Amino acid sequence: VQLVESGGGLVQPGGSLRLSCAASGFTFSSYAMSWYRQAPGKEREFVAYITSGGGSTNYAGSVKGRFTISRDNAKNTVYLQMNSLKPGDTAVYRCKATGSVYTYWGQGTQVTVSS
Secondary structure (H helix, E strand, O other): OEEEEEOOEEEOOOOOEEEEEEEEOOOHHHOEEEEEEEOOOOOOEEEEEEOOOOOOEEEOOOOOOOEEEEEEOOOOEEEEEEOOOOHHHOEEEEEEEEOOOOEEEOOOEEEEEOO
16 A cells, blocks of 8 residues: 655745645545644644545645645546645645555655745
8 A cells, every 4th residue: 555645845835735645555536635743842733634436635724725636537646736825834745545444644744935
C-alpha cells in the first residue's frame, strides 16, 4: 500500500499550488480520501474530505472557498487545489485513505507560503 503526495513547494502569498496523492496497493475507489496538514509546533489539522465516489466534500473553515478537493478514481489519485495561499497555510500536507477497516497515510509534501 502506498500513498505518495507531490506538488508541494515554495509559493508567494496569493499564489496557487495543486497537490496530488497517488494511491496504489488497495481499492482506491472504495476509500474516502482526506487531506490533513501539520505546521511546526502545531497539532495536525483536518483540511478537506471527499467521499469514495467523489459526490460529497467537506472543508475546514480556514480553507473553505480557497481549496478544492477532487479525485480521479480511474487514475487512483486525489487532488487538492489550493488558491489564494496565505503564510498560515505553510505546513506538511498529508493525504489519508479511510476504508471500512483500514486507514492509510501518505508521507507528506511540504508547502511553504512566503514572500
